[in-house]
Amino acid sequence: MPPKPASLRTLLDLTSTTLALLTHFQSSLSPTATADASIPPPPNPLQALKACxxxxxxxxxxLSLLLLTPPLTPSAIITKIGDVSSGPLTGLVGAAVAEGELGDLMQAEVKVQVRRLLGAWGEVVGCVVRLAERRKKLEDEGGAAQAKKDDGPTEGERQAVLAATGVVWEAxxxxxxxxxxxxxxxxxxxAEEWRSVLLDAVEELKEWGDDVDDDDAEEGGSDGEFGDEDEMFGAANKLGKEDKELKEVLDKSVKKxxxxxxxxxxLIKRRLKTFPSISPATAASAKGHKNPMTTLEELxxxxxxxxxxVDDLASAFYDLDADEAKTMLDKCCGEAKSAATLVKQNWSGNDDEFTAWSTKWVDALNAP
Structure with a gap:
């Protein structure tokens, strides 16, 4: 006797447990979550992530094709959802929570992207729920014979399935x-993003300093009782002609x-792009030299x-606080020198072109 076909009720029950599983997985990937000891880490997390x-x-x-092609087949969809839950989903989470394998920065990024992917997959499961519920309603109202006449998803449902599938593909x-x-x-x-942010802030500071005499040169230029908006709200943090000390600190800051x-x-060219591609957990560093991953995290x-x-430095300038600006400039330059010194030697602990260049760069930064 052939087995009884899977029912829509069974499919709906599976979607419910699958959505609960996704919620559990997403919680395990939150920034504050601790590693799940029940999920063994793979030997190479990045390869495992890519495969999954x-x-x-x-x-x-x-699954998308199954949902778009009538009639809806619960047994095939159940099999596919089960394969996903027991296979790639579990593998993705296991690789994402592998402690000590990826480094803090990479692991945080992986967790963000895996969480996004889990959320996208949940939208696909939501499409399954809506199609199965509609099909079940047809069965309840007209029996199995009426349900077999189902012409498939409506145009709105088709677009929802395609959109959800597209989001999964993008993720x-x-x-x-x-x-x-x-x-x-x-x-x-x-590093390129942070460099861009830093240079944008420097450019804004430079423009603020260049704008020093614009309003002063236009005496009596205000219109009416209250003047213009810049006069009303910007005068308090404008750099005036008499602020020679602050102007000197500003020029020095922009230069440095x-x-x-x-x-x-x-750093991007000589250190970050040359970071060893071997697993950081097993990276063999030179004798007497720190593990490259530890150094990279500090850098x-x-x-x-x-x-x-630099944002704090800009705030000091806008407050016309020369002493605070000097303090923040010294702090930022100190961090920069620490970065150059930290990776003065390459990842194998040897001198190279950057070693000599960084020494000259620090000397130039220290110059008045």
Whole structure:
């Protein structure tokens, strides 16, 4: 006797447990979550992530076709959802929570992207729920014979399935790109973003300083009782002709911060792009030299902190506080020198072109 076909009720029950599983997985990937000891980490997390992501994309494509092609077949959809839950979803989470394998920065980025992918997959499961509920309603109202006459999803349902599938594909492609770029690709991208933020802030400071005499040169230029908006709200933090000390600090700051921007370029080219591609958990560093991953984590913290300090520096200038501006400039330059010194030697602990260049750069930054 052939087995009884899977029912829509069974399918709906499965979607309910699947959505609950996704919620659990997403919670395990939150920034404050602790590692789940029940999920064993893979030997190479990035390779595992890429393999699981490619498999999930393939399964999603097949499931999408099942949903769009009438009649709705609960047994085939149940099998596909089960394959995804027990295979790529579990694998993705296991790789994302692998402690000590990816480094803090990479692991945080992986968790963000895997959470996004889980959320996208949940939208696909939501499409399954809506189609199954509509089909079940037909059965309840007219019996199985009436349900068999179902012409498939409505145009709105078709578009929802296609849209949800597209979001999964985009999330999969982004995660595969992250894996292909590896840790070096990520840190280079982050460093370029932070350098851009730093230089934008420097340019704003320069423009603020260049604007010093614009309003002073136009005496009596206000219109009416209250004048213009700049006069009303900007006069308090305008740099006036008499603020010679602050202007000197500003010029010095712009000059030195541009040098920090040059340091970013050198670090990206000579250190971040050359970061070893071997697993950081098993990276063999030179004798007497720190593990490259430990050094990289320290370097990225310094690179990230400098744009934040430039924001504080800008606030000091806008408050017309020369002493605070000097303090913040010294702090930012100190962080920059620490970054240059930290990776003065290459990842193998040897001198190279950057070693000599960084010494000259520090001397130039220390100059008045």
């Amino acid at each position: 992501t490619s498999l999930l994309k393939s399964h999603t494509t097949t 999969c492609d982004a995660l595969v790109k992250l894996c292909d770029g590896g840790i070096a690709g990520l840190v280079v991208r982050k 911060l541009k040098m920090v921007g040059v340091l970013y370029q050198a 990225m913290k310094l690179i990230k902190s400098m744009p934040e300090q």
